[in-house]
Each structure stands twice: as C-alpha cells, then as structure tokens.
Amino acid sequence: MAKIRAGVLGATGAVGQRFIEQLWDHPWFELTSLAASERSAGKRYSEAARWRLEHDLPAEVADMTVVNVDPKEVKADVVFSALPADEAKKVEAEFAKAGFAVASNASAYRAEPDVPLLIPECNADHLDLVEVQQRKRDWDGYIVTNPNCTTIMFALTLKPLMPMDIQRVIVASMQAVSGAGYEGVPSMAILGNIIPFISGEEEKVEQEAQKILGTFDGERIVDAPFTVSASCHRVPVMDGHTEAIWAEMAADPTPDEVRAAFLNFNPGLGDLPTEPKRPIIVRDEPDRPQPRLDRNAGKGMAVSVGRIREGIRYIAMGHNTVRGAAGASVLNAEILSKKGML
Numbered sequence: 418m419a420k421i422r423a424g425v426l427g428a429t430g431a432v433g434q435r436f437i438e439q440l441w442d443h444p445w446f447e448l449t450s451l452a453a454s455e456r457s458a459g460k461r462y463s464e465a466a467r468w469r470l471e472h473d474l475p476a477e478v479a480d481m482t483v484v485n486v487d488p489k490e491v492k493a494d495v496v497f498s499a500l501p502a503d504e505a506k507k508v509e510a511e512f513a514k515a516g517f518a519v520a521s522n523a524s525a526y527r528a529e530p531d532v533p534l535l536i537p538e539c540n541a542d543h544l545d546l547v548e549v550q551q552r553k554r555d556w557d558g559y560i561v562t563n564p565n566c567t568t569i570m571f572a573l574t575l576k577p578l579m580p581m582d583i584q585r586v587i588v589a590s591m592q593a594v595s596g597a598g599y600e601g602v603p604s605m606a607i608l609g610n611i612i613p614f615i616s617g618e619e620e621k622v623e624q625e626a627q628k629i630l631g632t633f634d635g636e637r638i639v640d641a642p643f644t645v646s647a648s649c650h651r652v653p654v655m656d657g658h659t660e661a662i663w664a665e666m667a668a669d670p671t672p673d674e675v676r677a678a679f680l681n682f683n684p685g686l687g688d689l690p691t692e693p694k695r696p697i698i699v700r701d702e703p704d705r706p707q708p709r710l711d712r713n714a715g716k717g718m719a720v721s722v723g724r725i726r727e728g729i730r731y732i733a734m735g736h737n738t739v740r741g742a743a744g745a746s747v748l749n750a751e752i753l754s755k756k757g758m759l
C-alpha cells in the first residue's frame with residue numbers, strides 16, 4: 418500500500434517536533450512537507466528549528482526545506498497542525514477549503530458544532546460530522562481536532578464510567594511546563610514553584626469533555642449531561658500532566674467497580690499503529706501514577722490511573738505532548754485512514 422503523504426504545519430515548534438518524531442518512520446504516513454512561519458520558510462529544517470527532543474533529528478528530515486503554511490506550497494494529503502490558535506483559525510480553513518484533511522492540535526475549531534473533537538477510543542462515530550461540516554462550509558477537505566492536553570487525560574478515563582451516570586466532575590490539574598511550549602514558562606518563574614493560573618485553560622477543560630462524550634444525532638453533537646469544574650496549575654515537571662479527579666455518579670459505584678471498569682475498557686480500534694494496547698493502565702501502588710515513571714506508558718499514548726477511592730476520587734496521568742498533543746492527532750489520522758477518509 419502506498420503511504421499517505423503527510424505535512425506538518427508549525428513543524429519547528431514544541432508540538433511540531435513531536436509530530437516529526439511520530440511521523441518520520443510511520444508505517445502508513447510519509448512525511449512530505451514541513452511548514453512554519455516566514456521566519457523559517459526557505460531554510461533547511463535543521464537551520465530553522467532547534468531540535469529539542471531526546472532522539473536525534475533524522476538526517477532525512479534535517480535536510481528538508483521548510484515551506485510557508487500555504488496550501489499551494491504544502492505537498493500532502495493530510496496535514497497535522499501545531500499552529501498557535503489565532504493562526505490556526507485562518508490557515509486550517511484555507512487548507513480544508515483546498516481539499517486537505519486537517520488533523521488539528523490547536524484549539525481554534527474544537528468548539529465548532531460541525532467539527533469533531535475526537536478521542537478515537539471514545540467517540541469515533543463523531544467522524545460522521547465531517548459530512549455535515551463539508552456540506553455547511555462547502556469545503557472539499559475537512560478539519561478534525563483533538564482535545565486540550567488536560568481534557569484528554571480525564572475524558573478518556575470517564576468513557577468507561579459513562580454507564581454509571583456521571584453527574585459532576587471536578588478536576589485539579591498539575592500541568593507540565595512543556596505544555597506551554599519551549600519559550601512558554603521562564604525557568605526563573607517555575608523552578609521551586611507552582612503557578613496557580615494558566616490563561617484560558619479552565620474554560621477549555623470545563624467545556625470539551627461534554628462534547629467528546631456526547632452523542633451524534635445525525636446533524637450535531639448533543640453534549641453529555643454532566644458538569645465539569647476545573648482548577649489548573651503549572652508545576653515544575655518537564656513532561657506529563659497529573660490530575661486529581663472527583664467523579665460523582667448517580668449509580669454510586671464502589672472503588673472496586675470503578676477499577677474494574679477501567680481494567681475492562683478495551684475499545685479495540687483494530688491495531689492502529691499509534692493505538693496503545695491498553696488506553697487506561699491501572700496502577701495499584703499507593704504512590705502511582707507519577708509523571709517521571711508513567712508518562713511513557715504505551716509509548717506515551719496510555720493514561721495511567723491510580724489511588725481510586727470512595728467518592729469517587731482518583732489520579733490520572735499522561736504524556737501531554739504525546740497523548741495530549743501530537744500522538745492524539747496522529748491517532749486521529751490513523752482512524753481517518755482506516756475509515757477510508759484520507
């Protein structure tokens with residue numbers, strides 16, 4: 418099978434680099450275009466970007482020439498967007514109009530009623546919204562988004578609890594510095610410190626899970642009927658968002674019943690290359706999950722949970738730039754491919 422041509426928009430940034438890491442030797446996708454701002458366009462990738470990941474930049478990628486985020490310059494069938502939200506609003510629409518499939522990591526279109534906000538293990542059926550989107554907007558291509566990096570960790574864990582009738586969710590996040598991008602939080606501000614404010618984060622976290630866990634009625638998503646209350650905090654951790662969660666459910670399950678629901682959660686998407694064997698990993702040790710020990714579970718795509726207590730209270734933790742960003746978009750594109758939508 419010929420590989421699907423893949424481009425990255427915002428390829429030089431923190432999430433863009435994670436996209437390259439995920440895509441450069443992907444079995445289904447071939448990395449054919451890297452795009453960034455006019456500051457980078459025209460340069461070799463290795464000159465335009467300061468590679469900051471643990472693995473070396475592959476030589477083939479280092480030699481690629483960065484292009485502008487312009488549909489005429491990008492040669493691809495699917496583009497992965499890691500652009501800042503304001504730029505994404507304009508650029509992603511241009512690409513969708515020009516016939517590209519856009520797998521976006523930016524927040525610009527997540528709340529739009531005709532745009533899927535996808536976690537393949539939770540709501541793959543919401544991809545039927547794409548037809549509505551193309552009809553309404555007269556686009557040849559389309560946009561599919563993945564959730565905010567904090568939302569994705571707890572929304573995934575709520576999916577197996579939905580039959581227990583979730584009424585209210587409270588989440589307190591402890592978010593890694595990589596979530597703000599390389600230049601995002603000065604080391605002088607965060608070392609030995611906690612910053613109890615992340616601009617715009619609580620608003621996103623309080624709205625997205627209801628759409629993800631809602632139902633598609635043929636024309637739109639009807640939100641799941643629970644409320645979310647969030648308090649978001651930046652902590653001096655490099656990678657890995659940890660969340661303390663309180664989930665109130667009408668069925669009033671015991672901690673053992675919740676643990677069993679997590680253990681039995683097996684959405685079985687069908688061997689997608691980026692799909693973790695188990696999307697939710699239960700840790701029974703009293704001091705797990707921890708970001709340094711658990712963020713790479715399932716190659717960074719699994720969410721680890723632990724400390725399941727009466728209430729129901731538990732801890733969830735996952736890799737924010739993999740499961741919470743680039744890996745999430747790549748998994749979305751894999752399910753698009755499996756459904757014949759690329």
Ligand SMILES: NC(=O)c1ccc[n+]([C@@H]2O[C@H](COP(=O)([O-])OP(=O)(O)OC[C@H]3O[C@@H](n4cnc5c(N)ncnc54)[C@H](OP(=O)(O)O)[C@@H]3O)[C@@H](O)[C@H]2O)c1
Binds near residue numbers: 433456486502596
């Ligand atoms: N970091 C995370 O964990 C995380 C998680 C979830 C979602 N997100 C979202 O992902 C997106 C990218 O985040 P990031 O942390 O990777 O940001 P970043 O490190 O600042 O990278 C931004 C990228 O966008 C490009 N860019 C900036 N302005 C542009 C413009 N006017 N035209 C074209 N390209 C432009 C930059 O290119 P140059 O190098 O040429 O300037 C760079 O490639 C944001 O929407 C963010 O909210 C991030």
